[in-house]
Amino acid sequence: MTRKGHRERRKAGAIRQLPWQQVRNPYAPVEVLSADQVEAIVGAALTILETTGFRFLREESRKLVESAGAEPANGRGMTRLGRDLVMAKLALAPTQFALRARNRARDLVIGGNHIVFAAVGGPAFVSDLDKGRRPGNYAEMCDYFRLIQSLNIIHQECGGCFEPMDLPPESRHLDLYLAQHTLLDKSAQAYPLGRERTADCLEMTAISFGISREALTENPAVVGIINTNSPMQIDIPMAEAVHELAGANQVCCITPFTLAGSMSPATLAGTLAQQTAEVLAVVTLAQLVREGAPVIYGAFASNVDMQSGAPALGTPEYAKMAMASGQLARRLGLPFRSSSTTTANVADAQSAYESQMSLWGAVMGHANLVVHAAGWLEGGLTASLEKLVIDAEMLQMMAETLKPIVVSDEELALDTIAEVPPGGHHFGTAHTLARYESAFYTPIVSNRQNFESWQEQGSVDTLTRANGLWKQLLADYEKPPIDPATEEALTDYVERRKAEIAGRQ
């Protein structure tokens, strides 16, 4: 660990954690599809766009795509996109780009072998062991943000960990952005539901960075999750966000919501083909809005439970499609987004093994952005405080797993092996003592006591330990420095916009 790492660790209080770091995957991706299969799926996606088409519900988007040569398709308001058009526009999208944060030391890279872990985004509820599951309020959202700031392994806030239900829906995005830019200094996503909410994000990001809107377009800083309304359409608010983001050279993370058997065919190949078609349709739109606009191939392909029709997450199908989606994204030259997911209603064994299934699928598939990587519960309906801590442990473990093994004379330690007698022990060797502090990963929430000690101390399970940990992290939280003039400018912007919105109603 570097000197800097030690300092950062201490800043987070008594809880020892890994220093802030950009994570990279140095290993080759796991390929679950053959090269021929990848071509067949991409070919199928292009055929879908060319023959069936895609529906842009927003007229301005549809007209823009049609002005480039796409044609109205059928009575369903769909537009056919020829493969030459799609491939030409796809070629304009960057394969990798930097992402600016308020604190430049927290800048990120999206693409290549980089992995960004984003916290949970979008739930309706918050939950913890003390108060159970309930609609969240703004104060609770701010506390959740403080934890996201405190946990070094989380790189990005995901556009709202849950809805602050005590605030009016038409302006709560402004309070969200204010909290992002004052409580966090990390990368933060937009709440890209419609033109205004997206534009407010861009304005406030420029204020927060102390730069003009014009200067903001020089570097991507804002990611918006653009969910298509699978199958095969994009609605008006999402299309507006594409125009705002791409127009400002910001990032559209285009993520079809394809649950096989419900929003896509009950097969993995069909789901992957449809997902790819939907991504390509919106990539085409984004590149027509602005050539070279950064886009991400987003995958959220899972399946329904065929007995109940309920969403099934963290499944084997999910892990396999994550790895396959990574192959498809790389074939198309786009960064790849995946997620960590579970359907569990409590942070128990199921929640952990489903999240691990998704996480390993994402990481082995070389995801560049893992959304919902910490805090997600109940198929995304709840942000759990305990799960946030447990997931942070899993993310740290993954980051350590991706740290390459060093093979050198010193690490091979043949002299030490020769020194210790057969059946002896390595505890006291100079080689071991020199590495005592930092040889191996130190967990946050995992317990390594033997059964008797663990029982004596109350047989506390992981969920309960996590409850104590988030409270300690919250007590230790320190607000990252911000220029008071910047904070005032952000507050002024929020007040002015709230007045505007109120005046309109």
Next chain:
Amino acid sequence: MTRKGHRERRKAGAIRQLPWQQVRNPYAPVEVLSADQVEAIVGAALTILETTGFRFLREESRKLVESAGAEPANGRGMTRLGRDLVMAKLALAPTQFALRARNRARDLVIGGNHIVFAAVGGPAFVSDLDKGRRPGNYAEMCDYFRLIQSLNIIHQECGGCFEPMDLPPESRHLDLYLAQHTLLDKSAQAYPLGRERTADCLEMTAISFGISREALTENPAVVGIINTNSPMQIDIPMAEAVHELAGANQVCCITPFTLAGSMSPATLAGTLAQQTAEVLAVVTLAQLVREGAPVIYGAFASNVDMQSGAPALGTPEYAKMAMASGQLARRLGLPFRSSSTTTANVADAQSAYESQMSLWGAVMGHANLVVHAAGWLEGGLTASLEKLVIDAEMLQMMAETLKPIVVSDEELALDTIAEVPPGGHHFGTAHTLARYESAFYTPIVSNRQNFESWQEQGSVDTLTRANGLWKQLLADYEKPPIDPATEEALTDYVERRKAEIAGRQ
């Protein structure tokens, strides 16, 4: 699912599970070491054996190795093994072999891209939610065996799921073998602690198969876990087992117990080098006992917790060393054994994410045998009934993840994608309806209810659901058919041997 699969499923009662299957990993292994690093570690292992040597505590073993050209090394009773000797003997070991089970439909293959999942072996305790953690007895061991038989995804019993403490230690292995051959028809491991216990296993296996001891040597059927006493020695009972097993053409799964920082250097490279040296020393012995005797490169490399000195399992280091060990084993041309491990004291989130870390490391590292794959808790001190069910779920999920994606016109489903309107749904299409029953993995213990339904039904967590499931599996258990004459011959053997053992004392 095949017709046979359906029949097998029904046999296991009302609990739906995957049919019995040999699992294969069709994907390329994850390589965490470069080719140069692999060579450096193998070279270091050969240097350790050549310069420091290895201690064979059993004189007969030491003399056998020295008769082949190895030399006494130093005042510590070690023997130096030259690299030519080691590599020549290594070359005799098969890279893959079949493993016979009592029910030939349960025969296994060890090597290549095959994966065998073995249940937990060796704990001192048993635990469940009802009675907590306690020393187990024979009746409880038999119930645990019934569950191992009932869970299709478990391929092999691991030489005793826990010690039956109500039976005398000098003869309880006989009761164990009797239970293996009457309650199970799956592959079963030996309890290879010394010559007699191993020989009894071979005798009873021959009786169970209805073949002579001579005929038994024609095909491997028995695996014995041979733990070295790391660092760098093998004790007398384990060496006796090597002579018995290898002499009968049965399988030595040579597994150093290298916790980095305690039984090996506090570095991953040093631990891997020492592990490889220890495996190669015992491979040399086994091949001197009988040319071509089947052996497995066993890895149990983890690390100690550097704060407490306690074993740390399911760690990032564990996962990384599992993948590295797979590379080393393949370089040496040997099948590879890994494990699923955790230090958790209860089947909670930690137990699941640590087991998943190990399992993904093992599977991505192309382990051919995953020991302790179901039931392990407390760093291996306890066999848990609930964890057995939870692990079986994780193993099933892994088996499904390894089932390749089919890409065909029918699976791509372009006609169906064209048929469903934009924003519509796939629930009712002919394509979906045709796949309703078997499109996706159906879990055993995972819950996919929404929060409200789950809460109405008592907010039952995974641990508690697993408790209900093992009880149901036990109620549904059916003893696999056995020729009464065979069962009688096994019982007679046990009685005769018990009388012999009692007479000696």
